[in-house]
Amino acid sequence: MKKLLALGLFFLLSNCSTVPVTGRRQLSLLPASQLQQMSYTSYKQFLDTNKVVGNGSNVETVRRVGVRIQKAVETYMAQNNLTNQLEGFAWEFNVVESPQVNAWCMPGGKVVVYTGILPITQTETGLAVVMGHEIAHAIAKHGDERMSESLLANGLLQGGQIAAGANPKVINQLLLQAVGAGAQLTMLSHSRKQESEADRIGLIFMAMAGYNPSEAVPFWERMAAKSGGNKPPEFLSTHPSDERRIRDIQGLLPEASKYYSK
Numbered sequence: 001m002k003k004l005l006a007l008g009l010f011f012l013l014s015n016c017s018t019v020p021v022t023g024r025r026q027l028s029l030l031p032a033s034q035l036q037q038m039s040y041t042s043y044k045q046f047l048d049t050n051k052v053v054g055n056g057s058n059v060e061t062v063r064r065v066g067v068r069i070q071k072a073v074e075t076y077m078a079q080n081n082l083t084n085q086l087e088g089f090a091w092e093f094n095v096v097e098s099p100q101v102n103a104w105c106m107p108g109g110k111v112v113v114y115t116g117i118l119p120i121t122q123t124e125t126g127l128a129v130v131m132g133h134e135i136a137h138a139i140a141k142h143g144d145e146r147m148s149e150s151l152l153a154n155g156l157l158q159g160g161q162i163a164a165g166a167n168p169k170v171i172n173q174l175l176l177q178a179v180g181a182g183a184q185l186t187m188l189s190h191s192r193k194q195e196s197e198a199d200r201i202g203l204i205f206m207a208m209a210g211y212n213p214s215e216a217v218p219f220w221e222r223m224a225a226k227s228g229g230n231k232p233p234e235f236l237s238t239h240p241s242d243e244r245r246i247r248d249i250q251g252l253l254p255e256a257s258k259y260y261s262k
């Protein structure tokens with residue numbers, strides 16, 4: 001029994017990493033390089049089978065915001081001796097034509113923004129709220145956590161690797177779910193803990209990228225108006241209610257504002 005406990009502890013300690021900004025310890029069952037590999041295959045497949053917007057002002061704005069946030073992330077990680085966590089990243093920012101109110105970032109920095117969210121982001125700063133938040137999920141390795149959990153639940157892990165006979169289609173599906181690509185409304189797919197974490201980290205990244213983090217409040221008010229009354233009450237959902245989220249974000253603004261210079 002003691003031996004088993006020791007073994008379990010060793011397993012946990014050797015498979016933990018730390019979330020930037022919040023310092024939370026998290027379990028990661030797969031090497032980042034393996035997740036990135038899956039992510040890059042999945043992303044390419046997604047782009048091949050969806051309507052990618054090739055050019056125009058929306059694409060230009062998404063790429064400009066993306067690159068500015070990428071640079072902010074790189075600066076933050078360098079300042080905190082965490083640059084090794086960006087190893088293997090291959091950032092990419094694409095716009096997909098779809099009525100879905102959604103955006104996501106896969107492990108390794110592969111971002112998609114759906115045209116359906118643009119009427120709610122409205123401005124470049126509004127877009128920075130969304131992209132900062134989604135990129136924060138990736139930097140905090142939330143997709144990795146969820147992917148580890150679902151692989152484990154589906155019996156697809158063997159000795160810290162994806163099981164040899166695992167169906168690539170199933171893996172692809174799990175990864176899309178893990179980053180919230182299937183959700184109708186953005187940011188409804190992660191746990192409350194992950195959402196709060198992405199809000200906090202995302203505000204810092206957008207502020208460092210030169211976007212006023214206080215714009216997150218009107219953005220979430222517009223999101224709340226959009227999602228309207230057809231949501232389950234907060235106690236039934238793992239997602240923070242809009243009012244609670246807006247209140248929490250107001251509480252996070254003093255911290256984020258320190259990173260913002262006009």
Ligand SMILES: [Zn+2]
Pocket residue numbers: 133137186187188190194195198
């Ligand atoms: Zn989210």
